Every structure is written in C-alpha cells, then in structure tokens.
Amino acid sequence: MTTRLEALPGSRLKWAVADGWTITRRDLVHWANHPVQLIVGLLFPIMILLMFGYLFGGAMKVPGGGDYREFLVPGVLALSMMFGIEATFTAVSTDVSRGVTDRFRSMPMAGSAVVVGRCVADMINAALTLAALVLAGLAMGWGWHRGIGPAFAAFGLLLLLRLAMLWVGIHLGLVLRSPESVMALQILVWPVGFLSNVFAPPETMPGWLGTVVEWNPMSATVTAIRELFGNPGWGGDSWMAQHSLLMAVVWPVLMVALFFPLSVRRYRRLSR
Amino acid sequence: MASTDLAVLTEGLRKRYGDKTALDGCDLAVRAGTVHGVLGPNGAGKTTAVRVLSTLLRPDGGTARVAGLDVVRQAAEVRRVIGLVGQHAAVDEQLSGRQNLEMFGRLYHLGARAARARAGELLERFRLADTGRKPVSQYSGGMRRRLDLAAGLILAPRVLFLDEPTTGLDPRSRNEVWEAVTELRQGGATVLLTTQYLEEADRLADDVSVIDDGKVVARGTPAELKSRVGADRVDVVVRRAADLPAAAAALARVAGAGPDVDPETRTAGAPVRDRITALSELLRTLDAEGVEVEDVELRRPTLDEVFLALTGHAAGKAARGGATGVAGAAPAGGGRTAGRGAPGGSDEKEARV
Ligand SMILES: Nc1ncnc2c1ncn2[C@@H]1O[C@H](COP(=O)(O)OP(=O)(O)OP(=O)(O)O)[C@@H](O)[C@H]1O
Numbered sequence: 001m002t003t004r005l006e007a008l009p010g011s012r013l014k015w016a017v018a019d020g021w022t023i024t025r026r027d028l029v030h031w032a033n034h035p036v037q038l039i040v041g042l043l044f045p046i047m048i049l050l051m052f053g054y055l056f057g058g059a060m061k062v063p064g065g066g067d068y069r070e071f072l073v074p075g076v077l078a079l080s081m082m083f084g085i086e087a088t089f090t091a092v093s094t095d096v097s098r099g100v101t102d103r104f105r106s107m108p109m110a111g112s113a114v115v116v117g118r119c120v121a122d123m124i125n126a127a128l129t130l131a132a133l134v135l136a137g138l139a140m141g142w143g144w145h146r147g148i149g150p151a152f153a154a155f156g157l158l159l160l161l162r163l164a165m166l167w168v169g170i171h172l173g174l175v176l177r178s179p180e181s182v183m184a185l186q187i188l189v190w191p192v193g194f195l196s197n198v199f200a201p202p203e204t205m206p207g208w209l210g211t212v213v214e215w216n217p218m219s220a221t222v223t224a225i226r227e228l229f230g231n232p233g234w235g236g237d238s239w240m241a242q243h244s245l246l247m248a249v250v251w252p253v254l255m256v257a258l259f260f261p262l263s264v265r266r267y268r269r270l271s272r
Numbered sequence: 273m274a275s276t277d278l279a280v281l282t283e284g285l286r287k288r289y290g291d292k293t294a295l296d297g298c299d300l301a302v303r304a305g306t307v308h309g310v311l312g313p314n315g316a317g318k319t320t321a322v323r324v325l326s327t328l329l330r331p332d333g334g335t336a337r338v339a340g341l342d343v344v345r346q347a348a349e350v351r352r353v354i355g356l357v358g359q360h361a362a363v364d365e366q367l368s369g370r371q372n373l374e375m376f377g378r379l380y381h382l383g384a385r386a387a388r389a390r391a392g393e394l395l396e397r398f399r400l401a402d403t404g405r406k407p408v409s410q411y412s413g414g415m416r417r418r419l420d421l422a423a424g425l426i427l428a429p430r431v432l433f434l435d436e437p438t439t440g441l442d443p444r445s446r447n448e449v450w451e452a453v454t455e456l457r458q459g460g461a462t463v464l465l466t467t468q469y470l471e472e473a474d475r476l477a478d479d480v481s482v483i484d485d486g487k488v489v490a491r492g493t494p495a496e497l498k499s500r501v502g503a504d505r506v507d508v509v510v511r512r513a514a515d516l517p518a519a520a521a522a523l524a525r526v527a528g529a530g531p532d533v534d535p536e537t538r539t540a541g542a543p544v545r546d547r548i549t550a551l552s553e554l555l556r557t558l559d560a561e562g563v564e565v566e567d568v569e570l571r572r573p574t575l576d577e578v579f580l581a582l583t584g585h586a587a588g589k590a591a592r593g594g595a596t597g598v599a600g601a602a603p604a605g606g607g608r609t610a611g612r613g614a615p616g617g618s619d620e621k622e623a624r625v
C-alpha cells in the first residue's frame with residue numbers, strides 16, 4: 001500500500017459542503033454514464049406537450065379565448081415538476097434497498113450529505129427539464145408576455161413545487177424502501193397530475209370535480225404561472241383562482257414543512 | 273486480558289425487532305490483531321451484531337466498544353476506524369468500479385489524487401482493473417463482492433467487519449477474500465467475520481464465537497472447540513444395511529455419546545475418548561457379532577459436529593453448504609436442549625474453553 005490514507009483536515013461545515021457535492025456529482029456521473037436515460041427523461045414531458053398540443057389541441061377551447069398551446073405549456077411545465085417525485089423516489093429507495101445508504105451511514109462523512117446531494121442533483125435535473133420544455137414551448141409558439149421578471153418568478157414557483165415533491169419522494173422512498181414500488185407511486189401520481197387544470201380549465205368540468213381540481217396543489221402553481229407568463233386561462237372567480245399566487249407558495253411550503261421532518265425521522269429510524 | 277487489547281468488546285448486547293429478539297445478551301471479545309469468526313446458523317443474529325458494531329443500529333441494551341470507542345456515544349469516531357462489508361454488495365450499480373471507489377474515497381475525505389490512486393491500487397489487487405470502467409450493473413456476483421470488499425478497505429481500517437464475505441462466491445473469489453483477510457491480519461488489522469461455513473472459520477479465524485439465538489454459546493480457538501466435543505471420532509461403514517443397528521449398538525458401548533446413524537451411507541459414527549482401545553474393542557465386538565465392515569475411519573471431529581454438540585442442532589447452512597453430511601444426520605427430535613454434549617463433559621449453556 002503506497003497511498004497515504006490520511007483524511008484531510010477541515011471543519012465540519014467544509015466537509016458537509018464537500019460531501020454534499022460528492023454525492024451530487026455521483027448523479028452527474030450517472031447522467032454521463034447513461035446519457036440515454038437522461039435524454040429520455042427530458043424528452044418525456046416534451047412528448048406529452050406535443051401530444052396534447054397537436055393531437056388533442058385542435059379540439060380544445062380555452063374559455064375567454066386564447067391559444068390552447070399557450071394555455072398548455074405552463075400546465076406541462078408544472079406536470080413535469082410533479083413527475084419528478086418518481087425520480088427522487090427511485091433514487092432514494094434504490095440506495096436504501098441496495099445497502100448503499102447503510103454504507104454511507106457507516107462512513108465518517110457528513111450525515112446531511114446524502115440528502116443535500118439528492119436535493120442539489122434533483123434540482124439541477126429539474127432545471128434541465130424546464131429548460132428543455134421551454135425550448136420546445138417556444139418552438140410551438142408559446143411565450144411569456146409580461147417581461148422577464150415575472151417569468152423568472154414563475155420558474156421559481158415551478159422549482160418550489162419540485163422541492164416539495166422532492167421531500168415527499170424522499171419520505172416515500174425511506175418508507176417503501178423498494179424501487180419496484182415506483183409502479184404503485186405512478187398509479188397515485190398520474191391521477192393527481194391529470195386531476196388538475198393542466199389540460200383543461202376547471203370551469204369546463206362538473207362543479208364538484210372543478211372544486212377538487214382547484215384544490216389540487218399543482219393547479220395553484222399552474223394558475224399562478226399562467227398569470228405570471230401572461231398566458232390565457234388563469235381567470236376564475238373562486239377563492240382558489242383569486243389567490244393562486246399565494247397558494248402556489250403556501251402548498252409547497254406546507255408540504256416541505258410536513259415531509260422534511262417526517263423524512264428526517266424516518267432516516268433516524270433506519271438505526272432502530 | 274486488559275481491555276486495551278480488545279478491538280471489540282460487547283457486554284450483554286440486546287436488540288429486538290418488534291417482539292423478535294435478535295440479540296439476547298451477546299458477549300463478544302475480539303483480541304486486537306486477530307481474526308475472529310462469529311459462527312452461527314440463519315437467524316442467529318450475526319448481521320444484527322455486525323450492524324450494531326458498525327454504528328448502523330442502536331442496541332436496546334448492553335454496551336459495545338470498538339477500538340475502545342463506544343458505538344453509541346462515539347459513533348462518529350468509530351466510523352473513522354472501521355470498514356464494513358455487509359452481507360449484500362452495497363455499491364452503486366450505475367457507476368463503474370473505479371467511480372465507486374473514488375466516490376467512497378472522497379467521502380472518507382481523501383484528497384482527489386489520493387482517492388484516485390487508492391481506487392487504482394484496490395482495483396489491481398482484486399482483479400478488477402480491466403473491468404474498472406464498466407458499470408457495476410454488468411458485473412458478476414463475485415466481481416461485485418470483490419468491489420464491495422475493496423470499498424471496505426479504502427481507509428485500511430483498524431477493525432474490519434465482514435458479514436458472510438464468501439457466501440455465494442466461486443472458489444477462486446473465495447480464496448481471494450481469504451487471502452485479503454490473511455493479509456489484513458498481517459498488516460495488524462483486526463477482522464471480525466461472520467460465517468455459516470465452519471470450514472471458513474476453521475481456516476481463517478484465530479478465535480471463534482459460536483452464536484445461536486442471539487447468544488454466544490461457545491468460544492475458543494477452532495482447535496479448542498474441537499477438543500471440547502471429544503478427542504476423536506470413529507465412523508464405521510457396514511456392508512449390509514441390516515447390520516447398522518448392531519454396529520450402532522457396538523459403537524454406543526465404546527463411545528462417549530450416542531452414535532449418529534446415516535442409513536444412506538450405511539455409516540454409524542460417534543465420538544470416542546481413547547481411540548486405540550475403542551477401536552480395537554469395537555472391531556472385536558463387530559467381528560463376534562458377524563457384522564461385515566466395509567470401512568472404518570478414525571478422525572478429528574469437524575466443526576459441524578462441534579456445532580451440533582454445542583447447540584443441540586445442526587448449523588443452518590452446513591448441511592446444504594456441503595461441508596460434511598454428519599450434521600444432516602442429527603436425529604430428528606434431538607431438540608436444542610437434548611444433551612448431545614461432549615463425552616463425559618457437561619452440557620452447560622456457555623462454555624469458556
Ligand atoms: N429488520 C428486521 N425486522 C424484523 N426482524 C428482523 C430484522 N432483521 C433481522 N430480523 C430477525 O432477527 C433475527 C436475527 O437476524 P440476523 O439477520 O441478525 O441473523 P443472521 O445470523 O445474520 O442470519 P443470516 O445467516 O440469515 O444472515 C432473525 O430471526 C431475523 O428474522
């Protein structure tokens with residue numbers, strides 16, 4: 001053995017940052033090793049956008065007028081953030097079931113790094129997903145009409161939604177512990193994704209269904225970003241529609257406030 | 273023994289999962305610089321013990337020290353001096369072998385260059401250098417296992433825990449693991465390995481703790497454990513199956529404990545005290561009764577038989593793992609408390625040799 005095997009010195013904070021980055025980089029290396037997986041992941045929401053935009057779009061009417069594709073793009077942006085939960089869940093449950101989490105826990109690394117790394121990697125992935133979708137949307141004639149400031153606020157709300165999904169995903173991954181149960185998760189996530197105002201305005205639905213759809217946390221984000229982008233279809237007289245900007249912040253923050261401590265507790269309980 | 277000479281010391285270690293008791297007052301003592309085998313059947317509590325010692329699991333009771341450090345109160349310090357190789361390979365499937373080792377190296381806080389160099393060394397050593405760039409998902413089971421072991425060795429740990437390191441390995445990979453363990457020991461490290469293979473404990477371990485139902489039921493060197501069961505064993509193979517009861521009866525007269533009978537191989541075997549006297553007396557009796565003998569063997573007991581004698585039942589995988597057939601020939605209903613103990617010896621719950 002020729003290599004000197006001494007750990008470098010450094011403060012706790014320095015190592016928390018460095019270890020978090022090492023775990024983040026692990027995901028970046030996954031993407032580099034398996035670029036096809038990454039690309040398929042980016043293309044999937046674009047496919048939904050194209051399908052609904054061109055296949056069904058002709059038959060859709062936006063109340064109050066306006067182009068359906070202008071209406072659709074913000075919805076799919078939010079939907080792609082929602083589906084991110086599956087990636088987070090798969091990554092967390094795979095590590096737990098394969099014993100990788102245990103190996104990390106038996107090492108002298110910062111305890112926070114596993115979660116920090118997961119967070120940063122997933123948020124980078126979310127930003128890439130948004131960028132790809134925005135390019136596709138622009139190509140379809142979508143655009144933002146209220147200037148760059150509100151547009152960035154809209155992207156901020158989308159990432160906030162992804163952050164909420166991240167913590168739900170981490171918690172479910174720690175609870176279910178098997179990557180195979182992602183199927184069960186999909187059965188849950190898809191209806192939530194579709195029971196929203198992504199593809200159709202709630203006004204066009206039966207009263208009770210419209211209410212359910214308006215209370216779907218994702219719908220708040222969609223309405224809010226339609227407003228911020230200046231895209232059609234964000235109006236409405238209900239309280240939820242009137243306060244969508246507020247609710248687009250409140251819902252995700254509530255979810256993080258609930259699932260962050262639950263996840264921490266679950267993580268601690270791995271040692272029980 | 274001064275406690276500073278002990279790399280691992282557990283006292284009254286307890287762990288329950290719901291209403292299932294996995295560790296029930298487990299006392300382990302591992303001398304620094306030795307290889308210690310923890311031998312036990314499926315569900316004995318081996319993995320649980322290793323998980324407590326490697327800070328992954330909090331015990332419900334008792335204390336555990338590794339390198340003098342308390343695994344609960346000084347967990348962070350313990351993690352700096354241990355290496356863990358769990359029962360199932362714990363590596364990232366989507367990374368290559370090299371990428372895995374470099375990542376773990378960085379997480380052990382080696383510098384970038386040191387982590388890379390160390391990964392290279394370990395890949396060489398475990399014959400993974402050629403495949404070091406393939407993702408682990410394309411590795412065979414043996415390669416994964418070797419990579420897992422390499423990951424546990426990154427920091428050259430003072431105390432290494434190996435949980436059933438050779439289960440499911442081909443003979444060549446198994447030999448490599450054995451060599452690595454021997455080398456580590458020569459380098460001054462302490463190794464605690466769990467195993468269901470008695471042969472493995474016999475071959476590698478300086479000391480053995482036999483555990484069953486979460487308790488240590490016997491401890492000592494492999495040789496001491498063997499001598500506890502009886503100095504020698506005699507196996508008689510008869511030509512006609514009908515003679516087997518007669519042979520067993522003859523054996524019973526000279527043996528220290530009831531004979532094991534295996535009709536399939538027409539063999540009766542039992543531990544004996546004085547080998548020569550027992551053998552000549554046995555042959556005289558058999559001759560007088562007209563029992564035709566095909567073969568007689570005088571031999572040291574295997575650890576399988578040791579296990580059987582110490583715990584009252586066969587070691588979990590020993591029969592299936594193909595060590596010797598004798599454990600499989602244990603009489604049904606022997607029960608765990610049935611006194612199949614050492615000849616003339618007591619059958620106390622725990623024996624210090
Ligand atoms: N997470 C758990 N929840 C409930 N029971 C458990 C859990 N882990 C282990 N057990 C039980 O505790 C006992 C000891 O298990 P342990 O895994 O420590 O045994 P082992 O000696 O490692 O067995 P094996 O040779 O099969 O690996 C077993 O009866 C097992 O079923």
Ligand SMILES: [Mg+2]
Pocket residue numbers: 318319320359435
């Ligand atoms: Mg086990």
